Amino acid sequence: MKAAVIEKAGGDFIIKEVDKPSPSKNEVLIKVEACGICHSDNFVKEGGFPGLEYPRIPGHEVVGIVEEVGENVSNWEKGQRVGVGWHGGHCFECDPCRRGDFINCENGKVSGIHYDGGYAEYMTAPKEAIANIPEEISSADAAPLLCAGITVYNALRNSGIRAGDVVAVQGIGGLGHLAIQYAAKMGMRTVAVSHSNDKQELAKKLGAHHFINTGEKDGAEELQKLGGAKLILATAPHSDAITSVVDGLGIDGKLLMVAATGEPIEVSPMQLLMGRKSAAGWPSGTAMDSEDTLKFSAMTDTKPMIEEFPLDKVNEAFKKMMDNKARFRVVLKP
Amino acid sequence: MKAAVIEKAGGDFIIKEVDKPSPSKNEVLIKVEACGICHSDNFVKEGGFPGLEYPRIPGHEVVGIVEEVGENVSNWEKGQRVGVGWHGGHCFECDPCRRGDFINCENGKVSGIHYDGGYAEYMTAPKEAIANIPEEISSADAAPLLCAGITVYNALRNSGIRAGDVVAVQGIGGLGHLAIQYAAKMGMRTVAVSHSNDKQELAKKLGAHHFINTGEKDGAEELQKLGGAKLILATAPHSDAITSVVDGLGIDGKLLMVAATGEPIEVSPMQLLMGRKSAAGWPSGTAMDSEDTLKFSAMTDTKPMIEEFPLDKVNEAFKKMMDNKARFRVVLKP
Amino acid sequence: MKAAVIEKAGGDFIIKEVDKPSPSKNEVLIKVEACGICHSDNFVKEGGFPGLEYPRIPGHEVVGIVEEVGENVSNWEKGQRVGVGWHGGHCFECDPCRRGDFINCENGKVSGIHYDGGYAEYMTAPKEAIANIPEEISSADAAPLLCAGITVYNALRNSGIRAGDVVAVQGIGGLGHLAIQYAAKMGMRTVAVSHSNDKQELAKKLGAHHFINTGEKDGAEELQKLGGAKLILATAPHSDAITSVVDGLGIDGKLLMVAATGEPIEVSPMQLLMGRKSAAGWPSGTAMDSEDTLKFSAMTDTKPMIEEFPLDKVNEAFKKMMDNKARFRVVLKP
Amino acid sequence: MKAAVIEKAGGDFIIKEVDKPSPSKNEVLIKVEACGICHSDNFVKEGGFPGLEYPRIPGHEVVGIVEEVGENVSNWEKGQRVGVGWHGGHCFECDPCRRGDFINCENGKVSGIHYDGGYAEYMTAPKEAIANIPEEISSADAAPLLCAGITVYNALRNSGIRAGDVVAVQGIGGLGHLAIQYAAKMGMRTVAVSHSNDKQELAKKLGAHHFINTGEKDGAEELQKLGGAKLILATAPHSDAITSVVDGLGIDGKLLMVAATGEPIEVSPMQLLMGRKSAAGWPSGTAMDSEDTLKFSAMTDTKPMIEEFPLDKVNEAFKKMMDNKARFRVVLKP
Ligand SMILES: [Zn+2]
Ligand SMILES: [Zn+2]
Ligand SMILES: [Zn+2]
Ligand SMILES: [Zn+2]
Ligand SMILES: [Zn+2]
Ligand SMILES: [Zn+2]
Ligand SMILES: [Zn+2]
Ligand SMILES: [Zn+2]
Structure with missing residues (x-):
């Protein structure tokens, strides 16, 4: 063969x-x-x-x-x-x-x-x-x-979020473009987070209710304007970018990472303690x-x-x- | 007055x-x-x-x-x-x-x-x-x-751990000496983690089933020998020490931080993803x-x-x- | 006035x-x-x-x-x-x-x-x-x-079900016609259960993926053919009808009752024990x-x-x- | 052999x-x-x-x-x-x-x-x-x-109750005498429920904090005096007795049945709806x-x-x- x-x-x-x-x-x-x-x-x-x-x-x-x-x-x-x-x-x-x-x-x-x-x-x-x-x-x-599909679907459905919650999908790529669709179809208020406007139209078409361009605006601040994310699904393996949106979590918010990278993110006990937040990983x-x-x-x-x-x-x-x-x-x- | x-x-x-x-x-x-x-x-x-x-x-x-x-x-x-x-x-x-x-x-x-x-x-x-x-x-x-009491009691009882699980209490001080007692009385397999042997005897008296001296041995490795911690309750505000025990978490393990410090810990998506682990904070x-x-x-x-x-x-x-x-x-x- | x-x-x-x-x-x-x-x-x-x-x-x-x-x-x-x-x-x-x-x-x-x-x-x-x-x-x-809306929305989002799960809505009335819509929009595999075919077309239009007419067929059996319901949301206050679908629950299935009636349902420990099932109520x-x-x-x-x-x-x-x-x-x- | x-x-x-x-x-x-x-x-x-x-x-x-x-x-x-x-x-x-x-x-x-x-x-x-x-x-x-042991231990640790909660063990027999011990050792406020005073002393020795004799007093009322049970573990296969304590559940209380009997209990939607209660089964x-x-x-x-x-x-x-x-x-x- x-x-x-x-x-x-x-x-x-x-x-x-x-x-x-x-x-x-x-x-x-x-x-x-x-x-x-x-x-x-x-x-x-x-x-x-x-x-x-x-x-x-x-x-x-x-x-x-x-x-x-x-x-x-x-x-x-x-x-x-x-x-x-x-x-x-x-x-x-x-x-x-x-x-x-x-x-x-x-x-x-x-x-x-x-x-x-x-x-x-x-x-x-x-x-x-x-x-x-x-x-x-x-x-x-x-x-x-x-x-790609199972990883984000499984992460989302097991994350403990409830329909209507604000869910941010960080990164619109192989995993992210599926995560946006799944999140929207699960009834989440879906926020696409990208570092440019290139994929804004696409994100909306995939079901995103909101779009944040971190190239222009502070991602964490923009998420707070939406009430804070109950879930940020980090689909791209860029630890600096992930670190930069932690403060976009709302009360009981969870940062859920599915992209396997060994590069550490930085997060302080205080950041997580205020508002009972968490950072977690999910494997396929x-x-x-x-x-x-x-x-x-x-x-x-x-x-x-x-x-x-x-x-x-x-x-x-x-x-x-x-x-x-x-x-x-x-x-x-x- | x-x-x-x-x-x-x-x-x-x-x-x-x-x-x-x-x-x-x-x-x-x-x-x-x-x-x-x-x-x-x-x-x-x-x-x-x-x-x-x-x-x-x-x-x-x-x-x-x-x-x-x-x-x-x-x-x-x-x-x-x-x-x-x-x-x-x-x-x-x-x-x-x-x-x-x-x-x-x-x-x-x-x-x-x-x-x-x-x-x-x-x-x-x-x-x-x-x-x-x-x-x-x-x-x-x-x-x-x-x-001190409410913080660790509330963190422990709301952590989702089940009786019999391995719970490590990092730091034996004002919060830790209470956390050890509570964890033991909740039926947890309680592990006291300290940086010297000074408090070993006390920890056992407070109910700890195991004691790890991170001054002598690698804390993460020792926790893995016990099967991995389902919960590490970090009671001391030392982010380096906290970072050093993350790899002591077992499957579905949670690092729960109650000591308010703004100094970041470091943890990689990969560390959390393998074994579905998480890091979280808890406020009183x-x-x-x-x-x-x-x-x-x-x-x-x-x-x-x-x-x-x-x-x-x-x-x-x-x-x-x-x-x-x-x-x-x-x-x-x- | x-x-x-x-x-x-x-x-x-x-x-x-x-x-x-x-x-x-x-x-x-x-x-x-x-x-x-x-x-x-x-x-x-x-x-x-x-x-x-x-x-x-x-x-x-x-x-x-x-x-x-x-x-x-x-x-x-x-x-x-x-x-x-x-x-x-x-x-x-x-x-x-x-x-x-x-x-x-x-x-x-x-x-x-x-x-x-x-x-x-x-x-x-x-x-x-x-x-x-x-x-x-x-x-x-x-x-x-x-x-009507808050009762079923709140019951559904707090029920612990995950997107894709089989959710049966029993009764297509004031509560049920909303529950079908919400369940479908939360990504549930939504089953409308009614005692006649009158509302079949409507149920599909509201988003139901399946329709069961308990006037013609055994509701519990039909639900088992779909894999068993993870959730049966009982929206009509008819305890006999509710009792009759308990065996339509799948593994970890939950019967969730939102219609306030004091007339008892009957369910045996054995029915709930096999498959870890439960029956619960939810108030607005x-x-x-x-x-x-x-x-x-x-x-x-x-x-x-x-x-x-x-x-x-x-x-x-x-x-x-x-x-x-x-x-x-x-x-x-x- | x-x-x-x-x-x-x-x-x-x-x-x-x-x-x-x-x-x-x-x-x-x-x-x-x-x-x-x-x-x-x-x-x-x-x-x-x-x-x-x-x-x-x-x-x-x-x-x-x-x-x-x-x-x-x-x-x-x-x-x-x-x-x-x-x-x-x-x-x-x-x-x-x-x-x-x-x-x-x-x-x-x-x-x-x-x-x-x-x-x-x-x-x-x-x-x-x-x-x-x-x-x-x-x-x-x-x-x-x-x-006997695994059934009650597993039921208790998976029930979602938290240390300090009021847990009633109904029936002091093969399962119940173990359940009392486990509940107490998990830090539950443990209530033994029996139909006579014969086992009162024993129950206390096994760790029960409270004892209710349903032969003399109304079990549900007595449980409400303790704040209502977060969990009633029904260990004896007597559906009438189980039915009689449902109203002893507190807010978010759960009746958990481990004794396999096909004889139905009776419970109304209203009983469960007020206080978000539930009845469930658990298999070994x-x-x-x-x-x-x-x-x-x-x-x-x-x-x-x-x-x-x-x-x-x-x-x-x-x-x-x-x-x-x-x-x-x-x-x-x-
Ligand atoms: Zn792959
Ligand atoms: Zn306020
Ligand atoms: Zn203080
Ligand atoms: Zn294996
Ligand atoms: Zn009304
Ligand atoms: Zn099999
Ligand atoms: Zn047996
Ligand atoms: Zn009040």
């Missing part, structure tokens, strides 16, 4: 023929129909993720058709359309797994990092990492929902969370904005994503 | 005769029996708190007997033993007040800062700032519970929270460790507190 | 001239623009509510213009458009009030029951019972939102909750379906409501 | 030699040291539980030593002391399992009902049903904690919950009161339990 392979840290994608994988007894073999490109795939391209080995085929936003199942797999069958996201499997035996908290599995696997992913014609994945895809959504549209979700995300997206007609590329053009597609020029998610089709 | 007055920012306490106050129509006049000295009283001594004017009599951990009530006061009567804490009154008309969230009143008053407090023979306070004191607790023991409580604190303290026989001083020795007493030599709260008796 | 007065239990409304009221020092005088008729107004017509005295002017869904304020009222001013709902005032001094839980005030007043309400040209109300009305909503549309809300309801309604363009009547036709209007023939709320205009 | 077998519904226990079981690949073989007798074992004795087949060896409160593990078992090893409770295994593949909600598995097994249990010298159990037993607790003491817990229960019990020195019988005397032991004469749990030792 054809695949886009990273052979060593720092290398380009090489399109080549590799062996079509076979599912082991707890695995499912998927014929890939679409695979989103995610910024986290750069962990494979540039190296450094714990447990990563080369050569590696990346891809953790995968939608395709079940082609074959391992002997222990009884809940998936040939012909189903399914997806695989960031959470690529868990051990069932560690303490978090025994509590049912699979996302925090001590031996968890990431698809496309700990095993080969969806930048290929086929991939295998453990049965527990598989999600069903509703008919209403095309494979290309579904793919980014399995990482499991296959069931993916199914919930997709069902909600189908019900509310939420779609990612995507640009499609054939697998052969993976280097070009990847560069566009890294250059932050894609509007907003890039999807490969094998 | 006799009072300890700060006449200007930076000045010492001056013991002098001042006019005994009269309650206005919504106020209660209290004959002071005991008043705790709190580190926050230094805001009065050194100046800088918004809305503070001189001369001022500090004191927001006040217990005494109702001597007289204003004409609109029907729920308090002469002879009752009552207390006043940090939260010194609210407006009932701002939006937080209309939501019943008095602690976040936009026009809230702090006793001993926005009006004269308990370093005196008498003080007045708005009726909504008054708490009933249960018989089982002496006035001197009750006083520090109205600020209302008069009803004080009553809950006192009832719980009476029921569980929780007492502050105090050193009593006559009002005349306020300068000596205050210095001992500021030098961090008191074990652990200083209480003035007029 | 003209008013519709009930002079004794069981009597009809009598349209007559009465003295225009004057606001006492904590009250606001309102020139009524619209007043909804609520089933609970029948407590006045037929008698029996604790604390009710005659003659009485009912009406607790009142919108009008501030005409005059009492001397202690600083947060409302002449000319503002405001509303008064079921919660007609609280004492600020009982324990629930001291906790900020005004709705559970031990001395709470109901507008139009404990004092004269909005079936008149003017009414007075305590300042704490007043809500601001956003410009986007007409007075006639706003009126029913102050009781405060003036701030009214403001939240109205803001959300304005933001999402949620409107009650109303039939307007002049105050003079109150007897005809009231009968239509009691006969369950109104679609769906009746609003009086003086 | 020796076992106590029920050969048909309604039969007595027959002590006989049966084949020692062998663990299948996902199972663990346990040499039984102690097995509690639970009222639910009567489902086996009298028949009627879905999926039950004869002959059957009951017993779901089992503590013993791992003797052998199946080939797929890597997290348990020979020589460990372990336990098995009511929750006897789950499928990992149904939707609740995929959400990590094992207790609601659609294919869940109950130990001693769907497969042979601990009234024997040996038993096997699926690896996911196994809990580790802390050294501090004897096998006989640990056994009842795996069903998983192996991890068992571990939490045991750790908490060890930490707080909570022990069941037990009467030990040799396996040979199972009929006598069982009768004592059924006659409600045991104080309070009966434990068999093979």
Whole structure:
């Protein structure tokens, strides 16, 4: 089969023929129909993720058709359309797994990092990492929902906010443009926060009730004019920008960070203590969370904005994503 | 009446005769029996708190007997033993007040800062700032519970932790020595965290199940050996020390800060995202929270460790507190 | 001024001239623009509510213009458009009030029951019972939102359900037709439950994703086919009908009852234990909750379906409501 | 090996030699040291539980030593002391399992009902049903904690109550005598509710702060005198008695039922609506919950009161339990 392979840290994608994988007894073999490109795939391209080995085929936003199942797999069958996201499997035996908290599995696997992913014609994945895809959504549209989508949907629905609350989405990109739609469709008073006016019109179209341009005005002050945010969903990995809006939180406000960066934000006890505020993080979700995300997206007609590329053009597609020029998610089709 | 007055920012306490106050129509006049000295009283001594004017009599951990009530006061009567804490009154008309969230009143008053407090023979306070004191607790023991006690009791009971969870109390001082007792009596697996072994024996006596000396060992690592803390209650205003234990949080762990300092802590989105962690602040409580604190303290026989001083020795007493030599709260008796 | 007065239990409304009221020092005088008729107004017509005295002017869904304020009222001013709902005032001094839980005030007043309400040209109300009305909503549309609307909006947003969850609204009447709209606009998978097909088309138009006719099919079974309801909002006061859908709850499902009836439902420990289910009640809300309801309604363009009547036709209007023939709320205009 | 077998519904226990079981690949073989007798074992004795087949060896409160593990078992090893409770295994593949909600598995097994249990010298159990037993607790003491203990501990810690709240334990029996201890050790103001004074002294010794004899006084009224219960934990399966205390709930009070009976309680919407009350059920817990229960019990020195019988005397032991004469749990030792 054809695949886009990273052979060593720092290398380009090489399109080549590799062996079509076979599912082991707890695995499912998927014929890939679409695979989103995610910024986290750069962990494979540039190296450094714990447990990563080369050569590696990346891809953790995968939608395709079940082609074959391992002997222990009884809940998936040939012909189903399914997806695989960031959470690529868990051990069932560690303490978090025994509590049912699979996302925090001590031996968890990431698809496309700990095993080969969806930048290929086929991939295998453990049965527990598989999600069903509703008919209403095309494979290309579904793919980014399995990482970008689930992350913000899951963060929002588990944040404790109530319908009508002021929710600010910081950053209008791959995650942010979905978060704005979800927040609006959850009945939140949705505020798009960006550093220029370029995306103002788009933000309104996606459902934002308000728009704040932090290039012109102080983001925290503007949020306070709206009563203070009950939730600021920080979708862009820029810790300085995040730090700058903490004071835009209202009473009981929560800063919820979904963009994985190790660069610290700064916040004082006093800032959080006055008004009982908090800062928290949220990590994607499991296959069931993916199914919930997709069902909600189908019900509310939420779609990612995507640009499609054939697998052969993976280097070009990847560069566009890294250059932050894609509007907003890039999807490969094998 | 006799009072300890700060006449200007930076000045010492001056013991002098001042006019005994009269309650206005919504106020209660209290004959002071005991008043705790709190580190926050230094805001009065050194100046800088918004809305503070001189001369001022500090004191927001006040217990005494109702001597007289204003004409609109029907729920308090002469002879009752009552207390006043940090939260010194609210407006009932701002939006937080209309939501019943008095602690976040936009026009809230702090006793001993926005009006004269308990370093005196008498003080007045708005009726909504008054708490009933249960018989089982002496006035001197009750006083520090109205600020140090309520802050940690209220933070702990509202933190969402469940009995049996690992709770670390960082800092064994005025707040911490109470937090250890409360946490243990709430059925938490209580871990005292200190920077030396000096207070190890005491911590165990107060109910701590474990003790971590961060002077010898890495606090975060030691907490992880216990499974990770579900809650770290940071009671000392040292942001570096707080930053250093963030990685001691377990899954769904929360860093809860009650010590008011403007010095930022540093924490990365990644640190919080992995394991769904959070950092939050908690501000004392209302008069009803004080009553809950006192009832719980009476029921569980929780007492502050105090050193009593006559009002005349306020300068000596205050210095001992500021030098961090008191074990652990200083209480003035007029 | 003209008013519709009930002079004794069981009597009809009598349209007559009465003295225009004057606001006492904590009250606001309102020139009524619209007043909804609520089933609970029948407590006045037929008698029996604790604390009710005659003659009485009912009406607790009142919108009008501030005409005059009492001397202690600083947060409302002449000319503002405001509303008064079921919660007609609280004492600020009982324990629930001291906790900020005004709705559970031990001395709470109901507008139009404990004092004269909005079936008149003017009414007075305590300042704490007043809500601001956003410009986007007409007075006639706003009126029913102050009781029917707030009750279901507040119940839904505080129920702990998450966007995408299956929410069944039982009963499509004054409360139900609003609940369907709110649930849909909060991103819930909304199921309308009715005992005939008459309102099926309407329910879909209001936003329902599914419709169950319990006249034809077993409601509980149909809900289980949808995965089981996370929430069943019981809006009609028919305890048998409520009892019959309890088994339609899914895992962690909650039956939430907002229709005040003293007739018991039946539910066994086993029914609730399997799947960790619960049954709960929810009582309307405060003036701030009214403001939240109205803001959300304005933001999402949620409107009650109303039939307007002049105050003079109150007897005809009231009968239509009691006969369950109104679609769906009746609003009086003086 | 020796076992106590029920050969048909309604039969007595027959002590006989049966084949020692062998663990299948996902199972663990346990040499039984102690097995509690639970009222639910009567489902086996009298028949009627879905999926039950004869002959059957009951017993779901089992503590013993791992003797052998199946080939797929890597997290348990020979020589460990372990336990098995009511929750006897789950499928990992149904939707609740995929959400990590094992207790609601659609294919869940109950130990001693769907497969042979601990009234024997040996038993096997699926690896996911196994809990580790802390050294501090004897096998006989640990056994009842795996069903009676976990049920009330888990119900209490997940109920949302806060330390200091009024918690009533209705029924002082196998579950209730543990619930009183746990509630007190969680810092709850603990009220024992019984229908006679027989157990008053005992209740106080177990930690109850208050005692209500519903044979002499109205339980609901007495609870209201204490401020109203935030939680009533109904541990005895008597629906009339449960119904009678609903009005003892305070604001936001919750009636939590853990005793499995199909006999309905009666409660009106009005009863729950006033004060935002609720009625809910709670089902035992998983192996991890068992571990939490045991750790908490060890930490707080909570022990069941037990009467030990040799396996040979199972009929006598069982009768004592059924006659409600045991104080309070009966434990068999093979
Ligand atoms: Zn991704
Ligand atoms: Zn795991
Ligand atoms: Zn203080
Ligand atoms: Zn205020
Ligand atoms: Zn009404
Ligand atoms: Zn009140
Ligand atoms: Zn049992
Ligand atoms: Zn299952």
